[in-house]
Amino acid sequence: MSAVTDTRHEGVERGWARGAILFAGMAALLAITGATMSWNVALTVLNMGLVSGIMALGVNLQWGFAGLFNIGVMGFLALGGLACVLVAMPPTGEAWAAGGLRLMAGLALGAGTVVAAVLLWGRMSPGRARTLAMLAVLVGGFFLYRAVLDPAVAAVESVDSASTGYLGGLGLPILLAWPVGGLVAAGGAWIIGKIAPGLRSDYLAIATLGIAEIIIAILKNEDWLARGVKNVSGLPRPVPLEVDLQASQGFVDRAASLGLDPVTASTLWVKGLYGLLFAAVLLILLWLAQMALNSPWGRMMRAIRDNEVAAEAMGKDVTRRHLQIFILGSAILGIAGAMMTTLDGQLTPGTYQPLRFTFLIWVMVIVGGSGNNFGAVLGGMLIWWLWVMVEPMGLWLMGAITAPMPDGLWLKDHLQDAAAHMRLLTMGLVLLLVLRFSPRGLLPER
Template sequence: MTLAGILAILVQFAVVATIYAIFSLALNVHWGYSGLFNIGVAGFFAVGAYTSALVTMSPATGEQAQYINQVVALGQPFVVGLLAAGLMAGIVAFLIGFPTLRLRDDYLAISTIGIAETIRLIFNTERWLANGARGLVGIPQPLQGLVPPARYNWIYLAIVVVVLILVYIAIERGIRSPWGRVLRAIREDEVVAEAMGKDVFWFKMQAFVVGAVVMGIGGALYAHFTRAIDPTVFEPLFGTFLVWVMLILGGSGNNRGAILGAFIVWGIWSGTNVMVRRMVPVEYMAQAPYIRLMLIGLLLILILLLRPQGILGEEKEVSRLQ
């Protein structure tokens, strides 16, 4: 393989890992800082991806119109799609937060994964909404034509890195503010926080919406990178489980750990794909995805047994920026 080919693979890896780092940061707001056991990351992932795709795509014509039967196709710029994705994910989080955020621990986890699956099944079965199981293809990419297609991923890598930096700075400032300290107090003991006069429900709602907005933006970035999405992308394994492993590995309660975990786990996920394809006989290739899943599961067990706090662990000092 040539040097150019190796660089192309590395850039593609970096783009996807950066997008997952954004998801990991968002989950860190929910779990790492607020104690919200959200197992429905894939739901906000899907809402953001479909929203941005529909807002930025142009109405289908010709042969494409026979394949794509979307209702909304506004042809808006990429930035508008990102903002719409975050806004829609935040609205969905606000609506489902009322019945779910009063639940605790396992019950919240069960309800969020159920809602995420419901969202995925709606996109899968309601063809009028976003073309059903066929999904959407031809999602536009920003700054296309600026460079040759073979080098476009460099442009998109710069875009996702800028978004990651902005999200990281925003979350850091929020967590190190009085608002963030209230969230951590609620995570540790809701009763004490409520006794101190804090409206526990509304603080949890704020954290839930903020994390969902970031997840929606991450979903939009993923959709514009792949240029095609369908409901299978948002299954719990790919849309939720991997993000949880990333956060736990890097260290929940630590934003730098969330980013580090995303790159490590995506590297393992991508590396095991190559390894399994080379080691597994062709007649057993249908079982290859399950081998990768087993390897990730073993990694998670080892993390929980050997270093439950993650690689970096939670930061104890939260007021350095104040």
């Protein structure tokens, strides 16, 4: 008995040592980036790396804890981004006057139709009458919904469409958008979990992939909601503007005493503030995830993941638990999405692409170590660093390869252009190599 405890104890300690070394290595990578390129670049990478760490934490909760295969990450991040617009942008009074209430009525009608159809399906006895009644409700409801909604949408979108043309938000502080983003994403996950109950592996994957595409399609096309592809820019910021700092005498003096010019100092200061905010959120979520992992609830989730049938035989409600963790993980993704949009200062639905916002997050989780929260965070920061650095490294490599070639040779131009596409190739290779030679990731599950 004591021997077993001893080896386990040693294993845990080795795990800690390994984690500490790897995180120190990550810090060293960022420090080298800062020293050789610039500290601004290093801080930019660090900030997005922290957000990526949170994204990986969310996916790890679903995949590493419960074995749920969610490849709709992009959609939940976009919902978080939408929350930023809905919470922080000032409301467009004119648009609300033009058709806001009618629009809300239309949406309520649409939701009511769906609820009515679902209730009907549950209440009536099976048979042809039920099918026909449900179809009648759905088709009738759809045309009614469009009849109410369409004029309202046209009215809202015609209000000064060059600068607004949408309903706007609530005009609240943007930090509030982070938890709200989590709630919106959780709501989305609840709906998905309800229409796709008990969907397993491949089917859940395709379902989430489809839903993410639909969320992006809605964001791109429903201009009344968040201006579609015209983007919402100029989101309020949780930190001061650089130009304000440069105008403040106190800040300029302090920068001068450190030997920095005001422009560099202000950008570093702002990025540092973002970094502190993100690190705080990351630490809180990491602590919560660790608590959850080591609680009876976490042990139950892993038991379900490892043997669903046995867990079910022990009286665990597998479908409910799956729904629960799907919602929790998606909420974390929503928070991360809101943080990312806050950092960008704008919502640009056209830039959401599955390779970057879904599959890359998966690479982070697998490389970091699925089932290990610290691993996921490490993977998020490391893969993000690599994603940013591959392009300059590829350019340098191509430059070295093509240096002996004469100028104007088609191959030289082709190779130099191709450096831009090195990213996807590298990410694929990293994922395949890790899966082959270290399938449990850098920081394996204990």
